[in-house]
Amino acid sequence: MLSIEIKVEALHAWYGNDEVLHGIDLAIEPRSVTAIIGPSGCGKSTFIRCLNRLHETNPGARVAGHVWVGGEDVYRMDPIDVRRTIGMVFQRPNPFPTMSIFDNVALGLKFAGVKDRRRLRARVEESLAMAALWDEVKDRLHQPAMSLSGGQQQRLCIARALAVEPRVLLMDEPTSALDPISTMRIEELVQNLKQTYTIVIVTHNMQQAARIADQTAFFLDGHLIEVGPTSKVFTKPDDKRTEDYVSGRFG
Amino acid sequence: MQPRDMMQTVHPGHLRWRKWKNRLFAGVIFGLALLAVLPLLLILAYVVFRGAPGVSLRFFTSLPAPTGIPGGMANAIVGSIVMVLMATAMSAPVGVTIGLFLAETHHARWQNMVRFVCDVLSGTPTIVIGLLVYAMVVAPSGGFSGFSGSVALAILMLPTIARSSEQVFRLVPVTLREAGHALGGTRTQVWLRILLPTARAGVITGLLLAVSRALGETAPLMFTAFGNQFWSNNVTQPTAALPLQVFTYALSPYDDWHQSAWTGALTLVAIALIINLFARWVSRTRR
Ligand SMILES: Nc1ncnc2c1ncn2[C@@H]1O[C@H](COP(=O)(O)OP(=O)(O)O)[C@@H](O)[C@H]1O
Ligand SMILES: [Mg+2]
Numbered sequence: 001m002l003s004i005e006i007k008v009e010a011l012h013a014w015y016g017n018d019e020v021l022h023g024i025d026l027a028i029e030p031r032s033v034t035a036i037i038g039p040s041g042c043g044k045s046t047f048i049r050c051l052n053r054l055h056e057t058n059p060g061a062r063v064a065g066h067v068w069v070g071g072e073d074v075y076r077m078d079p080i081d082v083r084r085t086i087g088m089v090f091q092r093p094n095p096f097p098t099m100s101i102f103d104n105v106a107l108g109l110k111f112a113g114v115k116d117r118r119r120l121r122a123r124v125e126e127s128l129a130m131a132a133l134w135d136e137v138k139d140r141l142h143q144p145a146m147s148l149s150g151g152q153q154q155r156l157c158i159a160r161a162l163a164v165e166p167r168v169l170l171m172d173e174p175t176s177a178l179d180p181i182s183t184m185r186i187e188e189l190v191q192n193l194k195q196t197y198t199i200v201i202v203t204h205n206m207q208q209a210a211r212i213a214d215q216t217a218f219f220l221d222g223h224l225i226e227v228g229p230t231s232k233v234f235t236k237p238d239d240k241r242t243e244d245y246v247s248g249r250f251g
Numbered sequence: 252m253q254p255r256d257m258m259q260t261v262h263p264g265h266l267r268w269r270k271w272k273n274r275l276f277a278g279v280i281f282g283l284a285l286l287a288v289l290p291l292l293l294i295l296a297y298v299v300f301r302g303a304p305g306v307s308l309r310f311f312t313s314l315p316a317p318t319g320i321p322g323g324m325a326n327a328i329v330g331s332i333v334m335v336l337m338a339t340a341m342s343a344p345v346g347v348t349i350g351l352f353l354a355e356t357h358h359a360r361w362q363n364m365v366r367f368v369c370d371v372l373s374g375t376p377t378i379v380i381g382l383l384v385y386a387m388v389v390a391p392s393g394g395f396s397g398f399s400g401s402v403a404l405a406i407l408m409l410p411t412i413a414r415s416s417e418q419v420f421r422l423v424p425v426t427l428r429e430a431g432h433a434l435g436g437t438r439t440q441v442w443l444r445i446l447l448p449t450a451r452a453g454v455i456t457g458l459l460l461a462v463s464r465a466l467g468e469t470a471p472l473m474f475t476a477f478g479n480q481f482w483s484n485n486v487t488q489p490t491a492a493l494p495l496q497v498f499t500y501a502l503s504p505y506d507d508w509h510q511s512a513w514t515g516a517l518t519l520v521a522i523a524l525i526i527n528l529f530a531r532w533v534s535r536t537r538r
Contacts, residue, residue, distance in 0.1 A: 094426040111436045164434060
């Protein structure tokens with residue numbers, strides 16, 4: 001039997017009175033990459049923000065349904081623990097502008113109460129190495145994070161998320177603000193990281209989904225229309241709407 | 252639309268007219284702006300013109316003296332600085348916390364009430380604040396004091412600090428807060444480790460503007476700090492302040508005291524200018 005890392009059941013989400021997710025069911029295997037695709041406004045961001053309970057930080061936002069990660073019911077855990085278990089990378093690189101490269105990566109550990117300088121330093125180095133950034137920044141750890149290029153800043157944000165040792169990494173269109181070379185480096189990185197982490201990546205770019213995802217889920221108007229192995233979703237989808245979308249007929 | 256079509260529909264004379272109109276309008280705006288800063292420049296020039304002859308080392312280092320004997324305002328300068336520092340120490344933590352409450356929490360009704368109170372407070376005549384502190388602090392404690400003066404200044408500074416820090420906190424992008432929450436930070440941690448450092452320059456700028464305003468206030472000090480002709484090395488005693496000293500000297504019938512009043516006014520303006528320049532420098536160097 002296949003093991004399940006993330007299980008989502010009958011997930012609904014609202015902003016005020018607007019229901020934007022209408023009952024999503026999805027299962028994700030450990031150490032796999034799942035791509036979430038679909039036209040703008042179909043609820044991709046909202047969906048992954050429900051997984052780490054960031055959705056509920058919006059005033060007036062509400063969630064119903066179940067999410068389990070590693071067998072634990074996310075909505076019965078403390079949200080702080082949930083977010084330590086599930087890291088997130090955002091659409092635009094958003095390093096903390098007043099902090100150095102080192103402090104950006106160390107902040108999550110400091111939040112968790114880690115004070116030992118040697119441990120901090122070791123974990124910062126490991127995280128930067130996992131994010132394929134260590135060689136570029138090892139001589140300038142105490143320079144401002146904003147001195148990095150856009151692509152480096154995004155890898156810094158990945159390192160920052162990995163530093164707290166999550167099981168799952170959520171990425172919301174992480175390359176949409178980046179140039180093609182930086183995009184390629186992040187895609188390679190995702191391929192390496194999936195040996196350790198379970199990755200859910202929202203993408204606007206269908207070639208990207210085809211290149212990196214094991215499983216692809218197609219969302220439309222707050223419904224999960226189809227989910228399956230990436231090659232199947234792109235070549236022989238079951239649903240007509242999926243076929244129209246992946247063949248570029250709308251979206 | 253093709254450029255060629257444009258050439259045919261837009262008459263060349265029309266463009267010249269539009270350019271001319273544009274220049275005229277820019278000229279009017281420039282002229283009006285000049286008119287607006289003119290009073291300020293006049294005040295500055297006049298204060299320098301009248302105050303400069305009295306500037307001397309003695310003015311900044313010695314105590315006030317009876318008319319006919321050269322004296323200075325050293326005690327008033329120190330008194331003002333001490334009271335404003337104490338006022339800032341009281342007002343800043345409270346004001347920044349109110350700003351945080353206004354910008355970061357979701358208690359709309361309380362927030363509207365606090366905002367309303369702040370606006371009323373910043374519109375309250377400062378003499379009323381002086382009277383209030385007289386009734387609440389001076390009378391119960393048995394006399395005028397530098398401490399009560401700084402309480403009055405603190406109250407005066409509070410709405411400025413609260414509203415300016417609220418604005419600055421709102422300018423911090425939501426994505427930074429979300430990044431903090433996504434790393435497992437509590438709300439307090441996100442406020443202290445991300446929001447405050449990111450907003451620091453703007454918060455300091457707001458504090459400095461409040462400070463420069465408090466430095467020049469006379470009315471709230473009249474029934475509180477009261478003024479003193481001697482050194483006051485104790486904040487429970489009446490304390491000299493630069494604006495009070497200027498006020499007293501300006502009302503006197505003596506020419507040499509009038510000169511001192513102008514020099515005191517020049518000192519006030521100079522301090523305010525320095526603080527404002529410093530505020531600009533702070534807000535420019537960070538971010
Ligand atoms: N903060 C918000 N407040 C209200 N509605 C929102 C908010 N964020 C997103 N929405 C709405 O929720 C729906 C889904 O948005 P989102 O999850 O961002 O879509 P996607 O990421 O697929 O583009 C959209 O209709 C959008 O307008
Ligand atoms: Mg989105």
